[in-house]
Amino acid sequence: MLILARKKGQSVQIGAQVRVVVLEASKDFVRLGIEAPPEVPVYRSEIYAAICEENAAAVTSKKALESLKNKAPAP
Amino acid sequence: MPEENVFTFPAGILGLSESLTRFELIPLEENSPFFFLQSVQDEDIGFILINPFAFFPDYEFELPDEEAAALQVKEPEKELAVFCIVNAREGLSRATVNLLAPVVVNTAARTARQVVLQDRRYGLRHPLPRPKPLGGGPSSLKDPAPGGADGTPARAGAREEGSKC
Numbered sequence: 680m681l682i683l684a685r686k687k688g689q690s691v692q693i694g695a696q697v698r699v700v701v702l703e704a705s706k707d708f709v710r711l712g713i714e715a716p717p718e719v720p721v722y723r724s725e726i727y728a729a730i731c732e733e734n735a736a737a738v739t740s741k742k743a744l745e746s747l748k749n750k751a752p753a754p
Numbered sequence: 755m756p757e758e759n760v761f762t763f764p765a766g767i768l769g770l771s772e773s774l775t776r777f778e779l780i781p782l783e784e785n786s787p788f789f790f791l792q793s794v795q796d797e798d799i800g801f802i803l804i805n806p807f808a809f810f811p812d813y814e815f816e817l818p819d820e821e822a823a824a825l826q827v828k829e830p831e832k833e834l835a836v837f838c839i840v841n842a843r844e845g846l847s848r849a850t851v852n853l854l855a856p857v858v859v860n861t862a863a864r865t866a867r868q869v870v871l872q873d874r875r876y877g878l879r880h881p882l883p884r885p886k887p888l889g890g891g892p893s894s895l896k897d898p899a900p901g902g903a904d905g906t907p908a909r910a911g912a913r914e915e916g917s918k919c
Contacts, residue, residue: 741790
């Protein structure tokens with residue numbers, strides 16, 4: 680992992696199109712501003728991970744769906 | 755396969771291979787709030803979707819401008835339809851709905867995106883309201899939820915509420 684020290688108001692350029700600015704910083708909290716083109720989605724990492732996980736869990740197939748529909752009612 | 759039901763997810767779907775970008779949207783039964791989103795590229799990949807407004811009448815969100823732009827939306831009220839992914843891994847009677855990351859579809863441009871909302875009211879696993887336990891056999895899938903499915907979604911689940919975005 681690349682580690683850079685930045686002060687409030689300074690920024691990091693990632694590639695040609697993404698810029699991350701430190702807007703506010705305290706002991707255990709930073710507020711970041713992110714400039715990125717619309718096709719580059721930005722997520723909080725934990726939300727991103729949770730949605731990936733939930734989508735993967737929700738994946739099913741037509742075949743599985745048919746057996747779900749025909750399954751006897753749960754007790 | 756009728757091309758008109760095939761939608762392109764330019765960004766793919768989170769958690770799946772990014773190469774899976776084309777999905778067919780199929781109503782599970784006539785006049786049902788349930789749909790199936792089938793990968794055109796991988797027959798083992800699909801999702802159960804619902805028209806969320808049939809089950810959660812108060813569901814609403816603002817579609818961020820950048821999402822609308824990415825969907826090539828020109829006339830939101832005419833073009834947009836909203837679906838939510840159902841997780842029925844534990845069986846239909848314990849199915850949950852992802853209200854935090856709805857699938858927003860542009861029925862005109864045939865584009866779609868899973869949009870991640872910044873809305874604390876909604877989570878990844880809301881219990882799917884059901885009028886009765888799964889006992890009615892195959893047909894139970896099409897039972898509308900209580901207070902829900904007045905006005906069955908027209909084409910591709912589009913409803914007036916879909917345009918609140």
